[in-house]
Amino acid sequence: MTTSTQTPGSQTQGGTWQRRFGDSLMKSLATPKVMLERGEGCYVWDVDGKRYLDFLAGIAVNSLGHAHPVLVEALSKQAATLIHVSNYFATPSQVELAERLKRITGAGERGRVYYGNSGAEANEAAFKLLRLNKGDGSRKRILALQSSFHGRTMGALALTGKPALRKDFEPMLPGVEHIETSIEALEQAIDETVAGIIIEPIKGEAGVVDLPEGFLVAARELTAKHGALLILDEIQTGVGRTGSWFTFQQFGIVPDAITVAKGIAGGVPIGALVTFGDASDLFEAGMHGSTFGGNPFATTAANAVLGEIESSGLVQNAEVRGHQIREAIAAIGSPLVQEIRGRGLLIGVGLVDPIAAEVSARALEVGLIVNAANDSSIRIAPPLIVGDDEIAEFVRLFTAVLKGLE
Ligand SMILES: *Cc1c(COP(=O)(O)O)cnc(C)c1O
Numbered sequence: 001m002t003t004s005t006q007t008p009g010s011q012t013q014g015g016t017w018q019r020r021f022g023d024s025l026m027k028s029l030a031t032p033k034v035m036l037e038r039g040e041g042c043y044v045w046d047v048d049g050k051r052y053l054d055f056l057a058g059i060a061v062n063s064l065g066h067a068h069p070v071l072v073e074a075l076s077k078q079a080a081t082l083i084h085v086s087n088y089f090a091t092p093s094q095v096e097l098a099e100r101l102k103r104i105t106g107a108g109e110r111g112r113v114y115y116g117n118s119g120a121e122a123n124e125a126a127f128k129l130l131r132l133n134k135g136d137g138s139r140k141r142i143l144a145l146q147s148s149f150h151g152r153t154m155g156a157l158a159l160t161g162k163p164a165l166r167k168d169f170e171p172m173l174p175g176v177e178h179i180e181t182s183i184e185a186l187e188q189a190i191d192e193t194v195a196g197i198i199i200e201p202i203k204g205e206a207g208v209v210d211l212p213e214g215f216l217v218a219a220r221e222l223t224a225k226h227g228a229l230l231i232l233d234e235i236q237t238g239v240g241r242t243g244s245w246f247t248f249q250q251f252g253i254v255p256d257a258i259t260v261a262k263g264i265a266g267g268v269p270i271g272a273l274v275t276f277g278d279a280s281d282l283f284e285a286g287m288h289g290s291t292f293g294g295n296p297f298a299t300t301a302a303n304a305v306l307g308e309i310e311s312s313g314l315v316q317n318a319e320v321r322g323h324q325i326r327e328a329i330a331a332i333g334s335p336l337v338q339e340i341r342g343r344g345l346l347i348g349v350g351l352v353d354p355i356a357a358e359v360s361a362r363a364l365e366v367g368l369i370v371n372a373a374n375d376s377s378i379r380i381a382p383p384l385i386v387g388d389d390e391i392a393e394f395v396r397l398f399t400a401v402l403k404g405l406e
Contacts, residue, residue: 017035017047018031033361033364034046034052034364035047036052038066038067039054039062039065039066039067040065040066040067041065041066041067041068041383041385041390042054042055042065042066042382042383042385042386042390043066044066044369050367051367052364052367052368052369053367053368053369053390053393053394053397054066054369054382054383055368055369055370055380055381055382055386055394056369056370056371056379056380056381056382057263057381057382057383058267059236059262059371059379059381060204060236060241060262060263060346060381061262061263061266061267062263062266062267062383063239063240063241063263063264063266063305063309063314063383063384063385064266064305064308064309064314064383064384064385065383065385065386066383068266068308068385070304070307070308071266071301071304071305071308073304074300074301074303074304075268075297075300075301075304078093078296078297078300078301079297081296082296083295083296083297084292084295084296084297085295085296086291087289087290087291087293087294091295091296091299092296093296093299093300093303094115094294094295094296094299096299096303097113097294097299097302097303097306098112098113100303100306101113101260101272101274102274104245104246104306104310105245105246105258105274105276106249106254106276107274107275107276107280108276110276110277110278110280111274111275111276111280112274112275112280112283113272113273113274113275114272114273114274114275114283114288114293115270115271115272115290115293115294115298115299116270116271116272116273116290116293117269117270117271117290117292117293117298118151118261118269118270118271119150119151119156119233119235119236119259119261119262119271120150120151120152120153120156120271121151121153121271121290121293122235122259122260122261122271122272122273123150123151123153123155123156123159123198123233123235123259124151124153124155124156125259125273125288126198126231126233126257126259126273127142127155127156127158127159127173128155128283128287128288129196129229129231129257129273129275129279129282129283130142130195130196130198130229130231131195132282132283132287133195133196133227133228133229133279133282134195135192135195135227138192138193139192139193139194139195139227139228140175140193140195141175141177141193141194141195142159142175142176142177142194142195142196142197142198143176143177143178143179143186143189143190143194143196143197143198143228144159144160144161144176144177144178144179144197144198144199145161145178145179145180145181145199145200145203146161146178146179146180146181147161147162147181147203147206147209148160148161148162148178148198148199148200148203148206148233149161149162149165149200149203149204149205149206150198150200150233151235152165154169154172154173155173157169157172158172158173158176159176159198161178162205175195177189181203181211181212181215182212182215183212183214183215183218186215186218186219186222187218187222190222190223190226190228191226192226192227194223194226194228195228195229196223196228196229196230196231196256197219197223197228197229197230197231198231198232198233199211199216199219199230199231199232199233200232200233200234200235200236200237201216201232201233201234201237201242201246201247201248201251202236202237202242202247202341202342202343202346204235204236204237204346204373204379205236205373206373206374207341207348207350207373207374207376207377207379208341208342208346208347208348208373208377208379209341209348210341210342210343216248216251216253217251217252217253220253220254220255223256229256229257229279230253230255230256230257231255231256231257231258231259232246232247232248232255232257232258232259233258233259234246234247234248234258234259234260235259235260235261235262235271236262236346237343237346238258238260238262238263238264239260239262239263239264239305239306239309240263240309240314240315240318240344240384241263241318241344241345241346241381241384242318242322242342242343242344242345242346243315243316243318243319243322243343243344243345244315244319245315246258246260247343250343254276254277255276256275256276256277256278256279257273257274257275257276257279258273258274259271259272259273259274260272260273260274263305263384264302264305264306265298265301265302265305266301266304266305267301268297268298268301268302269292269298270294270298270299270301270302309384312385314384314385315384317384317385317386318344318345318384319344321344321345321382321386321387321391322342322343322344322345322346322347324391325345325347325380325382325391325394326340326347328391328394328395329347329349329395329398332395332398332399332402334399334402334403334406335352335406336351336352336353336355336359336402336405336406337349337350337351337352337402338350338351338352345380345381345382345384345386346379346381347379347380347381348373348377348378348379348380349377349378349379349380350376350377351376351377351378352376353376354375354376355376355405356372356373356374356375356376356377356378357372357375358405359372359378359401359402359405360372360378362401362404362405363397363398363401366397366400366401367397368394368397368398368401370398382394
């Protein structure tokens with residue numbers, strides 16, 4: 001642990017850290033309320049030494065919590081060995097991770113992996129994959145869902161079904177249609193002119209919203225029937241968080257591709273597109289690439305995280321702890337809670353009123369990190385290592401927050 005000689009939270013010649021932040025970071029970022037300095041397990045500490053129970057995990061990113069010894073050791077060793085080489089060279093961790101992803105996704109023998117550096121980049125690669133599914137040249141339409149989120153770069157943004165995020169950046173890339181999330185809407189939209197559809201198995205940024213019953217199975221059947229690709233954005237739902245390695249595995253379907261990022265490397269930036277079956281043959285040499293993509297530092301991080309999730313049974317832990325947390329929230333019996341959504345450790349608490357910002361602000365005051373995914377939804381996504389003690393503390397803090405607002 002390092003301690004700074006000048007506490008950023010204190011009054012200094014440069015002003016408070018909030019002012020320095022506001023004066024130097026792009027205005028696209030709101031100034032946060034708290035500056036964090038270090039973390040351990042499910043806890044983080046701010047620059048004034050205040051401790052927080054982290055039930056957001058950097059938005060489903062810190063799968064192993066903070067400063068996990070397995071990740072710390074793997075990264076320290078790799079930093080002293082080889083950080084980056086470019087795609088002119090192969091590295092052992094790059095190949096090992098691709099093989100591991102083929103295994104845990106079930107993509108198997110024909111599966112292939114492309115590496116980028118973020119969720120948005122994984123979806124940019126997915127967008128290109130969709131463009132490559134041309135058919136006889138008339139497959140130009142791409143379907144996506146209303147209220148979906150796929151990232152902020154221009155391709156990912158064109159796929160994103162939130163007009164408020166798109167409006168300042170028109171015109172969008174052409175060809176994307178946002179349909180209602182219903183089997184009927186999909187049936188009506190799909191035909192031989194559709195290259196494919198991209199779907200979040202649970203809509204995370206929309207407030208952890210589950211898909212309607214039967215929707216994913218219908219999407220698989222309809223896309224297969226019309227030669228369209230089914231791409232699942234598992235960036236938030238993947239890597240064990242919902243109680244299986246990937247959420248689609250709970251629905252008994254096999255997609256043509258998935259995108260992965262957030263939780264895969266414990267916070268080291270990396271994203272991936274994993275293709276299944278025939279979709280693996282669409283990209284040819286030279287069609288796509290990234291300077292940093294799949295470098296030995298990031299792929300070593302992912303191997304360490306995925307290896308630890310596997311050897312410590314954290315996928316099962318996500319399922320068990322998810323039930324435990326859901327039951328505990330229901331048992332609080334707060335009249336402010338309307339419903340509890342999601343799967344495993346991706347939990348959405350639907351509130352009866354648009355008070356999510358107040359709930360998350362009060363939580364922060366009492367030392368609990370959760371997030372207002374929208375006006376009336378709280379998102380809870382603790383590290384996959386979460387156990388009894390942290391859950392007991394969460395229940396105590398969350399109860400106090402809700403009671404204070406009733
Ligand atoms: C976070 C997220 C993205 C974007 O990932 P970035 O790493 O922020 O670019 C895309 N899709 C889903 C479902 C996400 O949750």
